[in-house]
Amino acid sequence: xxxxxxxxxxxxxxxxxxxxxxxxxxxxxxxxxxxxxxxxxxxxxxxxxxxxxxxxxxxxxxxxxxxxxxxxxxxxxxxxxxxxxxxxxxxxxxxxxxxxxxxxxxxxxxxxxxxxxxxxxxxxxxxxxxxxxxxxxxxxxxxxxxxxxxxxxxxxxxxxxxxxxxxxxxxxxxxxxxxxxxxxxxxxxxxxxxxxxxxxxxxxxxxxxxxxxx
Amino acid sequence: xxxxxxxxxxxxxxxxxxxxxxxxxxxxxxxxxxxxxxxxxxxxxxxxxxxxxxxxxxxxxxxxxxxxxxxxxxxxxxxxxxxxxxxxxxxxxxxxxxxxxxxxxxxxxxxxxxxxxxxxxxxxxxxxxxxxxxxxxxxxxxxxxxxxxxxxxxxxxxxxxxxxxxxxxxxxxxxxxxxxxxxxxxxxxxxxxxxxxxxxxxxxxxxxxxxxxx
Amino acid sequence: xxxxxxxxxxxxxxxxxxxxxxxxxxxxxxxxxxxxxxxxxxxxxxxxxxxxxxxxxxxxxxxxxxxxxxxxxxxxxxxxxxxxxxxxxxxxxxxxxxxxxxxxxxxxxxxxxxxxxxxxxxxxxxxxxxxxxxxxxxxxxxxxxxxxxxxxxxxxxxxxxxxxxxxxxxxxxxxxxxxxxxxxxxxxxxxxxxxxxxxxxxxxxxxxxxxxxx
Amino acid sequence: xxxxxxxxxxxxxxxxxxxxxxxxxxxxxxxxxxxxxxxxxxxxxxxxxxxxxxxxxxxxxxxxxxxxxxxxxxxxxxxxxxxxxxxxxxxxxxxxxxxxxxxxxxxxxxxxxxxxxxxxxxxxxxxxxxxxxxxxxxxxxxxxxxxxxxxxxxxxxxxxxxxxxxxxxxxxxxxxxxxxxxxxxxxxxxxxxxxxxxxxxxxxxxxxxxxxxx
Numbered sequence: 020x021x022x023x024x025x026x027x028x029x030x031x032x033x034x035x036x037x038x039x040x041x042x043x044x045x046x047x048x049x050x051x052x053x054x055x056x057x058x059x060x061x062x063x064x065x066x067x068x069x070x071x072x073x074x075x076x077x078x079x080x081x082x083x084x085x086x087x088x089x090x091x092x093x094x095x096x097x098x099x100x101x102x103x104x105x106x107x108x109x110x111x112x113x114x115x116x117x118x119x120x121x122x123x124x125x126x127x128x129x130x131x132x133x134x135x136x137x138x139x140x141x142x143x144x145x146x147x148x149x150x151x152x153x154x155x156x157x158x159x160x161x162x163x164x165x166x167x168x169x170x171x172x173x174x175x176x177x178x179x180x181x182x183x184x185x186x187x188x189x190x191x192x193x194x195x196x197x198x199x200x201x202x203x204x205x206x207x208x209x210x211x212x213x214x215x216x217x218x219x220x221x222x223x224x225x226x227x228x229x230x231x232x233x
Numbered sequence: 234x235x236x237x238x239x240x241x242x243x244x245x246x247x248x249x250x251x252x253x254x255x256x257x258x259x260x261x262x263x264x265x266x267x268x269x270x271x272x273x274x275x276x277x278x279x280x281x282x283x284x285x286x287x288x289x290x291x292x293x294x295x296x297x298x299x300x301x302x303x304x305x306x307x308x309x310x311x312x313x314x315x316x317x318x319x320x321x322x323x324x325x326x327x328x329x330x331x332x333x334x335x336x337x338x339x340x341x342x343x344x345x346x347x348x349x350x351x352x353x354x355x356x357x358x359x360x361x362x363x364x365x366x367x368x369x370x371x372x373x374x375x376x377x378x379x380x381x382x383x384x385x386x387x388x389x390x391x392x393x394x395x396x397x398x399x400x401x402x403x404x405x406x407x408x409x410x411x412x413x414x415x416x417x418x419x420x421x422x423x424x425x426x427x428x429x430x431x432x433x434x435x436x437x438x439x440x441x442x443x444x445x446x447x
Numbered sequence: 448x449x450x451x452x453x454x455x456x457x458x459x460x461x462x463x464x465x466x467x468x469x470x471x472x473x474x475x476x477x478x479x480x481x482x483x484x485x486x487x488x489x490x491x492x493x494x495x496x497x498x499x500x501x502x503x504x505x506x507x508x509x510x511x512x513x514x515x516x517x518x519x520x521x522x523x524x525x526x527x528x529x530x531x532x533x534x535x536x537x538x539x540x541x542x543x544x545x546x547x548x549x550x551x552x553x554x555x556x557x558x559x560x561x562x563x564x565x566x567x568x569x570x571x572x573x574x575x576x577x578x579x580x581x582x583x584x585x586x587x588x589x590x591x592x593x594x595x596x597x598x599x600x601x602x603x604x605x606x607x608x609x610x611x612x613x614x615x616x617x618x619x620x621x622x623x624x625x626x627x628x629x630x631x632x633x634x635x636x637x638x639x640x641x642x643x644x645x646x647x648x649x650x651x652x653x654x655x656x657x658x659x660x661x
Numbered sequence: 662x663x664x665x666x667x668x669x670x671x672x673x674x675x676x677x678x679x680x681x682x683x684x685x686x687x688x689x690x691x692x693x694x695x696x697x698x699x700x701x702x703x704x705x706x707x708x709x710x711x712x713x714x715x716x717x718x719x720x721x722x723x724x725x726x727x728x729x730x731x732x733x734x735x736x737x738x739x740x741x742x743x744x745x746x747x748x749x750x751x752x753x754x755x756x757x758x759x760x761x762x763x764x765x766x767x768x769x770x771x772x773x774x775x776x777x778x779x780x781x782x783x784x785x786x787x788x789x790x791x792x793x794x795x796x797x798x799x800x801x802x803x804x805x806x807x808x809x810x811x812x813x814x815x816x817x818x819x820x821x822x823x824x825x826x827x828x829x830x831x832x833x834x835x836x837x838x839x840x841x842x843x844x845x846x847x848x849x850x851x852x853x854x855x856x857x858x859x860x861x862x863x864x865x866x867x868x869x870x871x872x873x874x875x
Binding site for chain 4: 456505507515517518531533640
């Protein structure tokens with residue numbers, strides 16, 4: 020699975036999602052897109068899953084300005100990222116949101132900033148953990164060039180808590196070779212952002228990434 | 234002007250906005266609706282102004298999960314509430330958002346919890362200040378039954394900073410008589426929420442409120 | 448172990464700590480006190496452990512207004528509470544603070560609001576987890592009168608992650624019998640607050656609690 | 662007046678405060694020091710004013726981990742910074758804290774990040790506004806070398822709200838000449854931090870700054 024986070028770049032979300040849809044259909048692989056909350060309606064337009072980037076841990080009603088899980092579902096969302104590095108959450112709120120999404124049938128991908136936090140968040144039983152290991156963030160290091168133990172040790176720690184937890188690699192992914200390496204090390208896919216959305220040729224980048232999936 | 238905050242109640246935002254649109258056209262008065270962020274697209278469907286309930290003080294790009302002013306504008310929003318009592322903001326962030334909205338042509342209604350804060354926020358030059366005076370929150374007190382000095386003193390303090398600031402009464406509004414009283418005391422309109430959205434007959438309540446406008 | 452959280456009540460922290468010290472010495476049991484941050488210096492005056500109520504996840508230096516772990520240690524603190532229900536933290540920040548405290552030799556007690564979060568936080572390897580189970584908060588329910596499965600199930604889940612994690616019961620403790628029951632169910636002690644600090648006779652309450660320790 | 666913010670640098674707060682005390686007495690000028698919250702007790706040891714760096718907008722009692730204004734006063738504090746750039750606050754909370762400090766007899770210095778926010782915060786009637794103008798932050802620009810209009814325009818805007826508001830210059834101060842210039846432009850003093858605390862010879866730097874006071 021490839022998850023593409025559109026962040027809040029000023030892009031045409033529907034066009035980008037349609038391109039992702041085409042690559043998904045041609046390759047037969049699963050691609051998920053995460054547009055801005057105001058673009059979530061594209062979930063009604065494309066036949067791939069559209070996820071929110073965040074939901075607030077608030078009940079419906081007296082919560083002006085909040086992004087509720089209920090509104091994400093109604094708007095066409097099939098799931099959500101939680102605790103992204105640009106939107107860190109309190110643990111009680113991650114737990115609340117994971118439980119609420121579960122009740123509503125929304126898939127959750129919880130981001131984690133290191134091995135310890137990844138392991139901890141596994142106990143909250145989200146659908147996916149996206150590991151953003153500090154050794155892989157920034158610079159020229161990728162999953163392929165880094166010490167493979169960095170990823171595999173984290174996978175091992177997570178598997179001790181939940182042997183079937185699905186893990187996404189959320190950092191150090193620059194090419195299909197990195198995707199293949201991440202899958203080899205125990206991940207089921209990757210979470211990417213500007214590598215695709217800001218590429219000169221997003222389709223070519225995405226096709227390359229998809230080619231690395233097992 | 235009547236501003237109706239839909240909060241995050243599980244309602245059919247388009248139906249409610251269409252009703253508001255009808256009352257606006259029949260009465261010739263201005264009504265603004267503030268649906269949840271995922272319902273902001275109704276701004277393309279109705280001929281009254283649709284505002285967001287909040288925007289984050291973030292630039293576009295590396296701000297996963299944020300509600301940017303740019304996305305609000307693109308989605309069909311004509312403005313936004315800021316600093317609502319259920320979504321309090323840091324003052325540097327209110328300033329940032331007011332300035333950003335100004336550049337984008339979005340109207341800002343900044344909420345304030347008492348006379349001092351109302352006066353302070355006036356210096357940030359939003360389009361409207363919505364005053365939520367503590368003496369008018371909860372209980373059975375309304376603008377009509379309360380000491381009129383509570384509202385008029387706040388209006389006077391705001392006017393000393395900016396003689397033409399447009400003021401909305403954001404608490405103590407239960408009927409058209411309260412709207413009329415608020416206008417008499419210097420407000421140009423009101424900000425209401427559950428009084429309309431949770432009413433058995435929202436249209437009747439809204440028509441009554443509108444009847445109080447000067 | 449009995450941990451007494453002084454919260455921010457306007458009390459004479461040194462007198463209260465001295466009383467706790469006396470009860471600790473008479474009973475031979477361990478009592479920890481958590482005064483306000485400005486009272487942490489009492490750690491130099493009493494021979495029981497004095498903990499902070501919170502530390503911010505900030506490095507020393509450019510962090511005006513923060514409570515750093517380093518300052519807690521220097522001021523006489525032997526440890527700290529983290530993620531108290533009145534001061535919830537982001538999980539990345541709890542992880543940061545637990546690691547920092549470990550390096551500095553400060554003991555950490557991480558609070559958790561239910562069984563899932565308790566289990567998750569165990570993976571961050573603090574010294575203690577204080578479980579504040581929702582079924583035991585407020586009302587007349589105590590550990591003794593509640594379904595014992597509520598506590599023992601949580602203990603079991605935590606033990607699956609870390610068989611030797613030390614668990615404190617942070618809710619439903621009103622008497623020595625509750626302390627005894629909590630210990631019987633797998634806890635090594637309790638975390639209490641107003642039950643002691645606001646009691647007419649704090650010493651009598653504390654002596655009763657201590658009598659329940661195994 | 663010179664206000665020295667110690668931030669959270671690992672320094673000997675009492676020694677540094679004593680040095681400031683000596684310079685204050687030799688020069689006959691007012692110097693205020695702002696140590697970390699755990700060092701606030703030095704207020705009982707020196708005969709210059711000691712301020713906190715921040716207080717939380719919380720009442721005493723059920724606010725574990727908070728820094729209350731009451732605790733600052735009891736610990737020896739004579740006042741506090743509020744809304745420092747490293748600890749930004751919501752406007753409702755700044756208002757709450759300013760009012761609470763006023764009741765307790767604590768002096769407030771509210772920091773502001775630009776001319777608009779400075780003007781707004783003046784309406785909350787703190788004792789001082791510390792202006793941190795963006796044009797003066799970082800780089801080699803100081804009050805002396807910058808366009809004087811940057812400071813004087815802000816002073817003028819503040820004076821329109823409150824003709825007697827005391828203004829501190831919180832950025833662009835590197836020498837006594839800058840202090841003199843800031844005073845010439847309408848400030849009553851300056852707020853400095855690492856310029857003094859991290860200097861090789863803090864006393865020499867402080868004596869130079871003091872020499873610029875009118």
